[in-house]
Amino acid sequence: MNDVNVFIAFSKKETALAIAKMVISSGYRVVSVSTNIVDTIHNVSYYKDGVIICDCGKNGAYLKEAIYDLSDDFSVVVIGNREQLAGYSGDRIFKLAVPLKKNDLMCSLDMLSTVESTYVPTINSKNDDEKKMIDRAKRVLIDVYSMTESQAHRYMQKKSMDTGRKMADIARIIIET
Template sequence: MSNMIVLFPKQEDGKNIRNLLVRHGYEVTAVCTTGAQALHHANTLNDGIVVCGYRYADMLYTELAECLPRHFEMLLVASARVLSQCEPNGIVSVEMPLKVHELLETVDMMERNISRRRKRRRCMPKERRPEEKAAIDEAKKLLIERNHMTEEEAHRYIQKCSMDSGTNMAETAQMVLRMMK
């Protein structure tokens, strides 16, 4: 389940939206009245949804959208007049007066998108730091020179030792370098 931040200039409106979401099984992390508060909460979380109004005491929704962390989505709740003047910019919106089923369906759709992206991020291999790449390359060169392996065989050897020992390839490469020097 995603983190949710509710942001409305009036505390009462924010609490009403929070109560509505909580009643339908969503967990709301924070209710805020200023954009700065919402950004503070968003920066402490990995991803989530900001359900917000159009204008706050310290900024507009467009400024908030620009400052939100990469993995956060915004759900703008505003009147038809305001929405007609807004540029979409990838911001999902729900028209006031609020229809509960529309809000819940939209939040559910956004939740599924975030979940899908989260799974995709988990499956992506982690980027190695330059010093780790250098250690692996050096270990491969040493194996190629001393054991007359091809580059592919040396890579597979380090990979297999890494899997057998339960360490990552960079640590295994370091062990190979210590043992062979």
């Protein structure tokens, strides 16, 4: 079992339960399932890190404010249509557009959990191959999560500093997941 704390908040109970079932069947620990972001934020306060998976529906207005109050050790996967997702930005926000495929969500969770877990670092100094790998990882973040180039760079830089790994290692994790 993966030891990432996963919190789920969807405006429709059926959707929340379906997402929870999908996440659990993939080996993740779901610690909270609710139909509003307020309950989820309350539950998050008992944990030091994790991933919140939520929709932009009726939670949208409060969600935007709540994200900025979260600890830096939390990431948020926001699911919605492209118009709704356009209103979200930040280093810890990952946007997935509907229709959502199970594989897209699981790959996102895998990437977020792998970046936090132990990983064997590379020994070489930064060379052209590493720079190309970093650029490819930025492209993945831009394409998959609708980040800007600077948001993708800041995300990778922050993960690099938080985990003590080189940016090339973080880039490799992103590309491999």
